[in-house]
Amino acid sequence: MTATEKEKLTIVMFSGDLDRALAGFIIATTAASMGMEVTIFFTFWGLNIIKKNEGSIKSPGLKQKMFNLLNRGGSRRLTISKFNMLGLGTRMMKGLMKELHVPSLDEFITMSHEMGVKLVACTTTCGIMGVPDDSFRSEVKSLAGAAYFLGEARESKATLFI
């Protein structure tokens, strides 16, 4: 296996749940460690994972502004998909992860970026959900559509939809 013919993994991150995001980034960082070229394509609620934690999202229209107020996102604001219990469950889960030295979602995002994982935001859902380009954290380098995803996916050994 040479550097030019690296195996690829492509992940669609549709969900914005903390637990699902963690699962995605665990697989992504492991794949990168195994020498695979990894792309994560964020769409719909998944965009919340890569939104900046700080500042506000400057949406264009009134509907989008309201939407982003209710759906602010950011890695530190995400909640788990079960037993969230108004945030109590999420806090417990985060506490447990810290005790067990499991990296936080934030750390996973930075780590994956340093390992060369490509983080891509879907332009269509950015449009629908009123998420402008400057809403994303610095690790997000590109924006693209479904054709880009399929271009990557058809060359991939594994494709996941999370």
Add this chain to the structure above:
Amino acid sequence: MKADQTLDCVGLYCPMPIVKTAEKIKKLKEGEVLEVIADDKGITKDMPAWCAATGHEYLGSEQAGKEIRVYIKKTH
């Protein structure tokens, strides 16, 4: 088993032992042996898979109480 370098991953869960191994192996010379100490049971299945994917040689594992020691030979 004799190793040239050791990586302590005790207390770390998947994927950290693998992520750290991938980083550490870069610092070894070809033919050298890396010992990884972990207590996440998954390591005995994960490390052979990592070796198969990266082409490094999996030399085996030793269990001592809760600790598992796995050995990898850097091949390239």
